[in-house]
Amino acid sequence: MPFNSYPYFVFLVVAVLGFRLLEKGAPTARRVFLLLASYAFYAWWRADFLVLLCGSTLVNYALGCEIERRRMQHKDRRALLIGGLLFNLGLIATFKYDTLFVSTANEFFGIGLPVPHFFLPLAISFFTFEQISYLVDADSGRTHNYGLLDYALFVAFFPHLIAGPIVRHNDLIPQFRQIRSRNDDLAAGITLFSIGLAKKSLIADNLAPFADAIFNAASRGTHLGPTDSWLGTLFFAFQIYFDFSAYSDMALGSSLMMGIRLPVNFHSPYKSASIIEFWRRWHISLSAFLRDYLYVPLGGNRKGRGRRYLNLFITMLLGGLWHGANWTFMLWGGLHGLYLSINHAFRHATKGMNPSPALRLPLHAASVALTFAATTLAWIVFRAPDLASAKNVLGGLLGGGHSAVVSFSPLAAVTLLLLFVILWFMPNSMEIMWRYRPALPSPYTDQPVSAARRLAWHPTPLQAGLYGLMCIVAVLALSNLKPFIYFQF
């Protein structure tokens, strides 16, 4: 059930109440309750796929335990690890990439294989990655003989189940063992959840129809004019920003209400002054996963500069493919791989250069603007349903067509201006709440989240009323069940 829906609101209230009522009981009862609640949450979407989630959990747990046991006994465990990885990648390949692989093979080799169309199980990309990290960590001695209940809850814990953050076993399981909900967690959790809901229903969902109309027109072959292309591109850049930021806040807020902290996943990425920094602020849990379980095993930066750029490119290409079985996602990932390589090469070339203090601010502003432009340009291929549509939008940016799907009104200008002000000059929700530690710190130590100086949250009755009213306005604006963009991955 989507976080921005009435059933979820009711579910969350029941889950938090039930959890708190069990506070005085045995700790196991709370964990069993949370696991059952998480399975009910997943089954609301499709009960039959619960078998897949449970089956995958059991297989990975058994493999992880055996790997851990063999490691303790200094026995060979490579076959088990490889088998586990193949099992997980096979699962995701079967359900997510089968159509892409077979249709591409048919096209390239001119063979007529029947194209399978499996139903994509919700959250498969997320729970598969989380379990891959568990198996790899079990092999390298970073797991601690977890019980099945803790492990199953780590995989299925409902606030992160559907669209992340991609959590690590050592982020959550130690917290499960000492969970205790406190009133300050509840207060911070409902506030964070409300901020996320407002971002989703008041901002992201109101930008979506315009971005959709323009990209749909592009996919129908309408030759987009510059106004349509620029507005469509900018509106989508803002839509996905607020949509994903909203989701992350709501996930962290839901979890916090039960005293459990998820990792920071979103930290004002459009404030980044480089692509490297962007990836330390956007979908932080995915980029950290790709770094630790793909980029580093590929060799990382240990085998020379050329190899480093290649590794970056491969990592981002596969990161793009993780988003969906479409060449547009791969192209998006490839573009970011290229951006990152250029960024690292530039850093290497300018190493030791220090701009004068007077130039620092304008250079920083220019870097932020350039990073925003580069990421926004890449969003075109991410959003477009196919390469032809992406080309159409790109052509429009350069004045190719003359469509008029939307018009540039004063309202659109004011909206854009306001959005830029929010994302470049306002503190983000993590900074607003950071004094109360609503999340686990970022794995990137050079991008710490610090408490906001302005607009910081304080648990006063006045702020309670204001945030309560904001929550109601956001609920009133829920006119449609618009899913989060990241739910499809």
Added chain:
Amino acid sequence: MENTRYAFWFLTTVALTILALAGFNALAGRYILHHPEGGSVQTLSGFERALKPVWLEQTQPQLVFVGSSRVRDGFDPTLIDPALKVRSFNYGASSMTPYEARRFVQDALAHPSVKQVVVALDAFTGNGGAGEALPSFDETRLAVTPSGDPTPRRSLWLFTTRFLSGGALGMNALSAWSLAQLKTGQSAADRPDIFPAYAHMTQAVMQKDLAYRRARIMRMGEGAAKELSATLNAACHAPARLTLFFPPDNLAIIARYRQGDAGALDGFKQTVGELVAQHNTQCPNKAELFDFMAPNALTRQTLEHGSSRDYVDLVHFRPPAGLWLLGQMGLSAR
């Protein structure tokens, strides 16, 4: 302690506001439903997409009108019901897209009380295709999914829409306020300042409309044609009759359509004609088609003494003209 108080005040604010909101929506809903002129609020422009599916469910009508603002303005149940001795419902909404039109027809056809659905075909023009809808359109409130299956958990969505949505708050407030402005014995027709569907086109409005719609053409895109085809398929075995009509846009604006792209207008009519003919050869439930977008007593009308008898502007006809159109379609008192 500070945090406990915060949580208490937050939850109290939320709970009290929700109670007040739901209470207002419940009271306003009852007031509108039981007001003698209550049907006239269906001609108002506001958050109609949000609340009309709920009203349809509450009204259980026999006759339903689907279409853009032409339909929303032109068919007033308070005028039609006593004249035709029927319970009717206006399911019109501003700038209805082809997909929305198909889905609203599907919704109307799925109600057992509905015996006839009348659809204005201008909703099936433009480039819009599958899934394209305006922001407040929400299919979870409709009786069936696009494939015709019952909508899962629909009663929950109807409940939350009726009592907890901003759309309901806006529409209920606007409707209740409008009805409250009517003095005893007054109808919507007496207050065109509040019910604009009853206004009369003036020279100034006509000139403004001609300028505003100067580049307007009437073209049916591929997506729109597919949606009309899906609409007809939905009616193939339905118990309710389906009546389609080209709306009676004034000849002055039809001339502009022809000036803009005569082929597009002819193509639109031809495609509709072919789809309806194909439907009628294949389906037991035949569809009727009427063309009022042509010279007739209504569309030929010009201004008399500076104002129009039957038009609000060049495309929006007044409710009395809507009643006349129904007569032309053969609908009379049962």
